[in-house]
Amino acid sequence: MEENKVITQRAVLVGLYQGLKDEFDIKESMNELAELTLAAGAEVADIIIQNKASIEAATFIGSGKVEEVKIAVQDTESNIVVFNDELSGAQIRNLEAILETTVIDRTALILDIFAIRAQTKIAKLQVELAQLRYRMPRLIGLGASLSRTGGGIGTRGPGEQKLEIDRRRINERIDEIRKQIREAEKNRTVQRQLREKMEVPVVALVGYTNAGKSSILNYFINHSLEGEPDKQVFEKDMLFATLDTFARRIVLEDKKEFVLTDTVGFVSKLPHSIIDAFKATLEEALGADLLLHVVDASNDSYAMQMEVTKQVLNELKAGDKTMINVFNKIDLVPSKVIGDLDESVHISAKTGENVGILIEKIKAHLFSNMKQASFLVPYTDGKAASYLCQTYQVIKLDHLEMGTYIEAEVSEIDYNKYSQYLKIEA
Structure with a gap:
């Protein structure tokens, strides 16, 4: 019975505020870290922010602040500390020695959530690739962490055994995964070429995680002339509900048709290992004729989230593509007006409000040559x-x-x- 015991984790969150050097508001960033922690299955016991102009090489936040964190861990009976920034292997080793508990960073936390959410073969391969690339330079520093048993945040995904093998074997596994991903992408390439040959336009949903991209896709599926309810995609009010790219044929009432594609959501400080691992999937969607940038209008941090999405799109060299800003969830904030209505549209995928306006904007972009x-x-x-x-x-x-x-x-x-x-x- 002891083997089946559910592990409950309590986390102390730690952030570093560097003043004007910081790209994102520290409170917004820490609130998001708390949401990510909850999404990974842990309770947030305490949040500690260090105001320091520079990073301390050995412990990231300095020895004095580490002692404060240690007291918080003991007082709250926490068993994991989550840092809001990427840590080196040496920093993790030093912090765990002082704090006497598990230490992970924001990247490891996001990768852990991805490992939980991954459902299809391609998503699982992409997550494993990202995890191996993240852990590769940290093998020495993570030695103690990797030898632990018992599971919990930071240990899901490839697993301890794979992560204890030497660098050569890890590189071999990375090459093998990349090969499998390339093979899986061949089918998508064939499908894309077929669409191009038939000149069926493609619309891609992009945006921050949990903005409602999958809800919009499902709305279109339900209201397509050739609607197929069994082709609906998973949607839930949680971070990173969708990791896979889903493409669905949408036929409008006037028989105009296009392919609507859902993509993995973005998040601030999105690790490069994730962007690189999911690049093939994202580029497939971003080869679209039109992007719908979905924004959660009910989120107070929507402006920051829009900026993050733009940064990721620029990194993927898709920032100059034709795009409509779609402010979703207006049923939660009916009096809120955001953005230029000529360049955007306010909708509710839940109630269908203003979706007709969105459809007209899509048609104006896609079918102007008819x-x-x-x-x-x-x-x-x-x-x-x-x-x-x-x-x-x-x-x-x-x-x-x-x-x-x-x-x-x-x-x-x-x-x-x-x-x-x-x-x-x-």
């Missing part, structure tokens, strides 16, 4: 008439003596393809 035309298709080419009627919303249809009269808004490709049937009005 042409309204009249065709007189001879009865000998019933295939062409059937294709036009099935593919587009027909404005007018009439069966005349010379053939089928079809008036519709069509793509430039089909306009040219069936140009011999164009009926020029007198």
